[in-house]
Amino acid sequence: MEPMKPLIEISNLSTHFHTAAGAVKAVDGISFRIHHGETVCIVGESGCGKSITAMSIMGLVEGPHGQVVDGQILFDDRDLLRISKEEMRRIRGNEISIIFQEPMSSLNPVLTIGKQIMEPLMLHQRLSKKQARARALELIELVGIPRAEQIAESYPHQLSGGMLQRIMIAIAISCRPKLLIADEPTTALDVTIQAQVLDTLRRSKEQSNMSIMLITHDLGVVAEMADYVIVMYAGKIVEQGDVVELFENPKHPYTQGLLKSKPVIGQRKEQLYSIPGQVPNPLELSASCYFHDRCESCMEICRSQQPQLKTVRAGNQVACWLYEEEARHE
Ligand code: SF4
Numbered sequence: 001m002e003p004m005k006p007l008i009e010i011s012n013l014s015t016h017f018h019t020a021a022g023a024v025k026a027v028d029g030i031s032f033r034i035h036h037g038e039t040v041c042i043v044g045e046s047g048c049g050k051s052i053t054a055m056s057i058m059g060l061v062e063g064p065h066g067q068v069v070d071g072q073i074l075f076d077d078r079d080l081l082r083i084s085k086e087e088m089r090r091i092r093g094n095e096i097s098i099i100f101q102e103p104m105s106s107l108n109p110v111l112t113i114g115k116q117i118m119e120p121l122m123l124h125q126r127l128s129k130k131q132a133r134a135r136a137l138e139l140i141e142l143v144g145i146p147r148a149e150q151i152a153e154s155y156p157h158q159l160s161g162g163m164l165q166r167i168m169i170a171i172a173i174s175c176r177p178k179l180l181i182a183d184e185p186t187t188a189l190d191v192t193i194q195a196q197v198l199d200t201l202r203r204s205k206e207q208s209n210m211s212i213m214l215i216t217h218d219l220g221v222v223a224e225m226a227d228y229v230i231v232m233y234a235g236k237i238v239e240q241g242d243v244v245e246l247f248e249n250p251k252h253p254y255t256q257g258l259l260k261s262k263p264v265i266g267q268r269k270e271q272l273y274s275i276p277g278q279v280p281n282p283l284e285l286s287a288s289c290y291f292h293d294r295c296e297s298c299m300e301i302c303r304s305q306q307p308q309l310k311t312v313r314a315g316n317q318v319a320c321w322l323y324e325e326e327a328r329h330e
Contacts, residue, residue: 006033007178007211008057013071015049015056018064024282026052028235029070034179034228039205039212041222041243043258044232045279050215053232054181057213058098059088076178094124097172101184103164107156113140114152117171124175139170142207143200162193166200173204180205183215198224219262223247231255234280234290237309241316251318253295289321297322 015027027049034040042050055061056068059080073080075096080088092098100106107116117136121127127135133152140148143166156164165185172180182201186194198221205212214225222229226243231252239252250256257275277294289295289302301321309319312326 004035006035007038007076009033009072009074010053010057011072011074013053013056013068013073015052015061015066015068017066019283022283025235025285026066026282027056030232030235030237032230032237032240034211034213036178036211037205037209038227039214039225040228040230041214041216041226042230042232043216043219043222045217047279047282048232049235050232051183054098054183054213054215057181058092058096059085090124093120093177094175095177096179096181097175097177098181098183099165099168099172099185101187103161103168104156106168107164109156111155112152113154113156113159113167117152117167117174120171121174135174136170139174140167142173142204143167143170144196144203160193162189162196165189165193165197169197169200169204173208173210176208177210179211179213181213181215184217185214186221187216187218194221201225219258231258234282234285236290236319237317238291238320239316239318240309242314245314245316249314249316251312251316251323252291252320253297253322254291257294289319 010033011031012029013027014025014029017024017026030053032040042053044050052061057073057080061068068081071081080091114133114136117139118129118132121132121135122129136152137148140151145151145163145166159167185201186197189197201212202225204210214221216222222243229240229243229246230237231239231254233254239246239250239255246255247259250259261274275294280290280293287306288304289307292298292302295302299321307319307321309317310323311317312323
């Protein structure tokens, strides 16, 4: 039987930013795929390239300073890096939607919530005003907000952060996208509201077989949502694999460190573990393992040669010299 074709396949994606001090390789030759109905979480500290990966997929890295310099993004048989701007505009918000951490910055303060949900429906789905209004009310209910009629007449400043984020999800899923990218969607919210927003995302996905690419630095969110996890460090993927295997048997010392730093409910620790050291300066990266300065298992080879992603046990991939032997026997 032929393996199922992924919804999106990213190959060797590299996005650079040109600064006065030199080129910053924000995303450095990464490859991964997302299947239909799958939730893939991209995890890593801030500045590791996860948001720039999302912006690159959406065609939002533009201008003289930032540029996708290499790679392929195959989405439903089209290479998003090689289609016209016009076609990309049609895909954005229609087939691929994105939500950000701060809903206020994406909403128009002088338009009612109802109008903002109706707009893409009339534009992309060619619904009449009446049909769009009915669908907007349906969507408000779908994301778990009661009194839809009243909410539709409200302005953004009249709603709480959690409600606004759910409205953003309503707008993002209004055109039934195949892929929803959520960039730290719950980071600005308190824990109870976070749970409601994650639940809304999960229910929206179940209703439409949509795929989700969820960017987060929060391993609690990953554990709750992910089918598959990608760990990024300094613009590169250092480990990726099935969520259960990755949580039970993390291979890369960075992934192990991230998992150690996660608070565990019911276990009181004097201090949470934090990985010693700093993320390297992106302008001073050498041909080494980028994690070597912070790694307790660092060997001679790690300082002079960069490990490549290799498949190890259970099909997960890791870029670390500790697993060369294991990868050879796979
Ligand atoms: Fe540590 Fe070496 Fe593995 Fe890098 S390659 S994570 S320095 S053991």
